[in-house]
Amino acid sequence: xxxxxxxxxxxxxxxxxxxxxxxxxxxxxxxxxxxxxxxxxxxxxxxxxxxxxxxxxxxxxxxxxxxxxxxxxxxxxxxxxxxxxxxxxxxxxxxxxxxxxxxxxxxxxxxxxxxxxxxxxxxxxxxxxxxxxxxxxxxxxxxxxxxxxxxxxxxxxxxxxxxxxxxxxxxxxxxxxxxxxxxxxxxxxxxxxxxxxxxxxxxxxxxxxxxxxxxxxxxxxxxxxxxxxxxxxxxxxxxxxxxxxxxxxxxxxxxxxxxxxxxxxxxxxxxxxxxxxxxxxxxxxxxxxxxxxxxxxxxxxxxxxxxxxxxx
Numbered sequence: 257x258x259x260x261x262x263x264x265x266x267x268x269x270x271x272x273x274x275x276x277x278x279x280x281x282x283x284x285x286x287x288x289x290x291x292x293x294x295x296x297x298x299x300x301x302x303x304x305x306x307x308x309x310x311x312x313x314x315x316x317x318x319x320x321x322x323x324x325x326x327x328x329x330x331x332x333x334x335x336x337x338x339x340x341x342x343x344x345x346x347x348x349x350x351x352x353x354x355x356x357x358x359x360x361x362x363x364x365x366x367x368x369x370x371x372x373x374x375x376x377x378x379x380x381x382x383x384x385x386x387x388x389x390x391x392x393x394x395x396x397x398x399x400x401x402x403x404x405x406x407x408x409x410x411x412x413x414x415x416x417x418x419x420x421x422x423x424x425x426x427x428x429x430x431x432x433x434x435x436x437x438x439x440x441x442x443x444x445x446x447x448x449x450x451x452x453x454x455x456x457x458x459x460x461x462x463x464x465x466x467x468x469x470x471x472x473x474x475x476x477x478x479x480x481x482x483x484x485x486x487x488x489x490x491x492x493x494x495x496x497x498x499x500x501x502x503x504x505x506x507x508x509x510x511x512x513x514x515x516x517x518x519x520x521x522x523x524x525x526x527x528x529x530x531x532x533x534x535x536x537x538x539x540x541x542x543x544x545x546x547x548x549x550x551x552x553x554x555x556x557x558x559x560x561x562x563x564x565x566x567x568x
Contacts, residue, residue, distance in 0.1 A: 266566050267537035271305040271545035272298035272559065273347060273502065276331060277314065278323040279512075279549070286326070286551070288334070294551050295335050299342040301560035302567065305375060306339070307347035307502075307545050308332040312386045316516055322389075329362055336370035345375035347502065347545065348446045348464060352381025353392045356404035357426045360411035368435035377464060378408065379446030398451050399423070405445075409459045413439050444500060453483055457490035457497065462543065466502030470519040473535040476501055480539055500543035501536060505529060507558045512549040522546075526561035533566060 274294050278285045295306045310328035315321065328346055336344045344366070349359060359378070367374040380401035381387065388394060403421035410417040411431040415438065418428050435441070444462035447453045456463040465479050480499065487494040504513035504521035507529065513521040522529050536544050546562075548555055 267534050268541055269304040269543040270533065270563055270566065271307045271345070271347075271500075271543060272303045273307045273309060273545055273547040274298075275549050275551045276309060276326040276328075277311070277549065278325075288326075290551075291326070291331065292335065292338050294556055295339055295342070297556050297560070299339050301556075302563050303342060304543070305343040305345050305545075306335055307345045307377065308335065309347050310349050312382060313389055314516065315385065329366075332366055332374075333369055336366055336374065339370075339373075341373075343373045343375055344370050345444065346377040348377035348379040348444065350381030351378060351401040351404040351408075352387055352397060353390065356407035356424050357411065357417075357429050359404070360408045360431055363408075363412060363441055364431065364433070364435045367437055367441050368433075372436040375442045375444055375462075376412070377444040377446065378405075379464070380452060396423070398449075401452070402455060405455060405459055409443065412441055412443065415439070444498070448479060450482070450486065453486040454490060456483075457486045457492050460497065462498035462500050464500040464502070466545075466547075467504055467513075467518050467521075471503035471505070471513070471522045472520060473532055473539060475519075476536075476539065476541075480541070494540075498542045499540055500545060501541050502545040502547055505546045505548055505559065505562075506550070508550060508552075508555055510550055513547075516549075526558050526565055529562045530565040533562070 274291050275286050298306055308328050308331050311325040313322050313324050332344060332346055363376040380397050400423045403424045406419050407417050407424055407426045415431045417426050419426050442461045444464050445456040445460035446464040447456050448465055463483055484494055504518050506513060506521040506523050522532050533544050548559060
């Protein structure tokens with residue numbers, strides 16, 4: 257994050273989101289050795305965190321048919337074991353298709369495997385096409401998420417929970433065994449709407465959002481303003497809540513992010529991407545997560561240069 261004498265401090269944390277998605281444009285499926293290699297390259301380059309997406313199946317008209325992802329928890333555990341210093345986070349685990357009591361156990365286990373480097377990212381989940389494909393519920397998505405938090409958060413924070421809800425329950429659950437940071441695993445909660453932002457204000461260490469129409473800094477001004485409103489309503493100091501934004505980065509001139517429906521990516525030279533990162537920091541963002549869909553060696557070299565520029 258900077259030099260020991262304080263002469264250079266990185267303006268915000270920089271995370272790397274490796275590609276777990278089949279990429280028919282390149283006739284390529286990311287294999288484990290490639291995912292592992294890119295995570296180790298991110299660690300060597302000085303990224304703060306590797307974030308593992310929890311996605312299922314994309315159906316993209318421009319690509320034709322369905323294209324799947326490797327499963328999040330399995331990859332997160334494997335990368336937790338393969339790396340040694342970089343933080344490892346879920347980006348973000350879906351409450352819709354995971355039992356909350358078991359999810360707390362997953363988080364504690366991942367913190368154990370990583371030696372206390374795990375960040376628990378969690379969100380409401382895959383409403384719509386992805387969830388429907390796998391047979392998950394399509395109603396009361398946020399209500400289910402809120403109930404899940406009533407189990408996951410006290411289990412992780414206090415080590416026990418007793419809760420009965422409409423969708424989830426936990427009966428005198430003892431959360432055991434505990435990892436290296438009992439009660440202190442960072443919790444990052446995702447949400448773009450007022451209800452999910454309220455839940456982040458109530459329970460999270462970090463709030464998480466991501467690009468839906470554009471990855472340019474100005475596209476997030478309203479979202480961050482809404483988070484300030486949620487903090488005010490929840491009587492929480494906004495400076496006590498970390499702010500994580502996920503953006504798509506393309507320094508090689510492809511159109512992957514736009515074809516997937518996420519809008520304009522950050523593009524240009526490493527210097528231009530670093531300048532955009534500094535704009536995010538000036539807006540109060542504390543973590544910027546870089547989604548690199550085309551994680552070739554060339555793109556990884558360019559991403560490493562972005563980190564180096566931010567440290568200079």
